[in-house]
Amino acid sequence: MLRMTILLAGLLALAGGIAPASASSTAKPPATAAHRMHVIVIDQMQYGPMPTDVRAGDIIEWTNHDILEHSATARDGHFDVDLKPGTSGRITATAGTFAFFCKFHPTMTGTVVVK
Amino acid sequence: MNKPLLALALVFGIATVASVQAQTPAAASPAPAINDAQIAHIAYTAGVIDIAAAKQALQKSHNKDVRAFAEEMARDHAAVNEQALALVKKLGVTPQDNPTSQSLSKNAAAELKTLAALKGSAFDKAYVDNEVAYHKAVNGALRSTLIPSAQNAELKSLLETGLKLFQSHQAHAEHLAQSLN
Incomplete structure (x- = not known):
């Protein structure tokens, strides 16, 4: 029984470790010292402060x-949430400067710099 | 083109409601110019009108940007009206027809008829110009009359959210109008 529990826990940990960031998930990512989460709140037809x-x-x-429904859509097509x-x-950030907008409300725009 | 008329109708309609209210006996505290049931009706009617205009544009326009704008209008106003309906149901309020709603509907019907006679770029330009004027008029009414007059906090909050949304629509319409010139 103990072996089974350990095996299941191992499988779940593995699945969590390799799963890509989901565009629809609201679950919090694993907190690690190396990687942080930055939240951009959308309210009143605006993206909040850029991280x-x-x-x-x-x-x-x-x-x-x-x-209303919104999106975070990269100008370069890199992502479309x-x-x-x-x-x-959410997305996992890659280095660079990326501009994004809401494809439903093109007056909503933002830019994040990733080092 | 009835843009000025539309704006006037909105203000005049509200003034008419205020006038009717003013004829009621004086109470201990002054009654608002329009009540929440009338405000809800006006806001809902304004949304229905823009959805109808958007549907007409989607039937007539072949311009990619104009169609995207029309889709935005249809989607957003339907979503806001859905919220408005849910709110009045929750509050047990029956939206009340009034001269402002009637003026809005009458002018909108005339505008639809005018636009129906146009084609191609002439239609696109007239539709977008009217959207600019319409959102200016509605936003002005929301800011100066509807939001200040709303008594229920949830209705006031929904109207404030609507104002932000419609200001974004106005900005989009103005940007689009410039690109069509």
């Missing part, structure tokens, strides 16, 4: 507090 000191491998999460009202979505 600073973002490093490659960090998680960037958008949380939609609006009553759909955000239904009240949901969150």
Whole structure:
């Protein structure tokens, strides 16, 4: 029984470790010293303050507090996160400067610098 | 083109409601110019009108940007109206028809008829110009009359959210109008 529990725990840990960042998940990522999570809140048709000191491998999460559907869509097509009202979505950051916008409301824009 | 008329109708309609209210006997505290049931009706009607305009644009326009804008209008106003309906149901309020709603609907019907006669880029330009004027008028009414008059906190909050949303629509419409010139 103990072996089975350890095996299951190992499988779950492995699955969690290799799972890609989900665009629709609201679960918090594993907290590690190396990688941090940065949350951008969407409210009243605006992206909140852009996170600073973002490093490659960090998680960037958008949380939609609006009553409308939004998205975080990269100008260069690198990512396209759909955000239904009240949901969150995330990506794993890679180095560079990326501009994004809401494909449903193109006046909503933001830019994050990842070191 | 009835843009000025539309704006006037909105203000005049509200003034008419205020006038009717003013004829009621004086109470200990002054009654608001319009009540929440009327405000809910006006806000809902304004959304329905823009959805109808968007549907017309989606039937007539072949311009990619104009169609994207129209889709945005149809989607967002439907979502806000859905929230508004849920709120009035929760509050047990029956939206109340009033001169402002009637003026809005009458002018919108005339505008739809005008736009129906246009084609191609002439339609696109007229539709987008009207959207700019319409959102300016509605945003002005929200800011100066509807939000200050709303008594229920949840209704006031929804109207404030709506104002932010419609200001974004106005900015999008203005940007689009410039690109069509």
